[in-house]
Amino acid sequence: MEIHKRLKKIRLTVGLTQSDMADRIGTKKSAYSHYETGIRPLPESVAATICRIFYINEEWLLEGKGEMINSEAESVGADILLKRIYSLAQDLSKYPKSLPSVIHHMEFLKFIVETKGSI
Numbered sequence: 604m605e606i607h608k609r610l611k612k613i614r615l616t617v618g619l620t621q622s623d624m625a626d627r628i629g630t631k632k633s634a635y636s637h638y639e640t641g642i643r644p645l646p647e648s649v650a651a652t653i654c655r656i657f658y659i660n661e662e663w664l665l666e667g668k669g670e671m672i673n674s675e676a677e678s679v680g681a682d683i684l685l686k687r688i689y690s691l692a693q694d695l696s697k698y699p700k701s702l703p704s705v706i707h708h709m710e711f712l713k714f715i716v717e718t719k720g721s722i
Contacts, residue, residue: 607641609664613657613671614639617714627707628652658711 604612614624625635628649637643647665654661660673 604667605641606645606665606667607639609667609671610645610653611639613653613659613664616671616717617657617710619710627656627703656707657714 614621617624619627621636621639622632625632628635629652630649634643638645638649650661650664653659654664654673658673660669660671663669663671
């Protein structure tokens with residue numbers, strides 16, 4: 604599988620639109636679309652950001668080797684994620700800008716459960 608197809612697989616697995624993915628990784632939607640369709644090569648800095656945010660094995664993303672989810676994701680316990688989600692959710696009334704962080708943690712928890720079967 605080519606890198607742009609692996610990139611699309613990540614996005615679809617976490618349930619994001621191209622626009623949402625671009626926002627999450629700090630790039631323009633048009634640039635992200637070009638990465639995902641293979642029109643432009645994926646910069647290493649963007650690949651590193653994607654791997655860090657979504658706990659993706661960088662070797663898998665860049666070369667197609669190994670598992671999609673990196674080993675660090677397996678060490679992130681559900682209890683830690685749920686506590687973080689709860690803490691962030693309590694702040695929503697005071698700090699509505701924390702909603703994207705809550706959503707990210709929830710998406711990640713769902714992603715890990717769906718990919719690994721459990722945490």
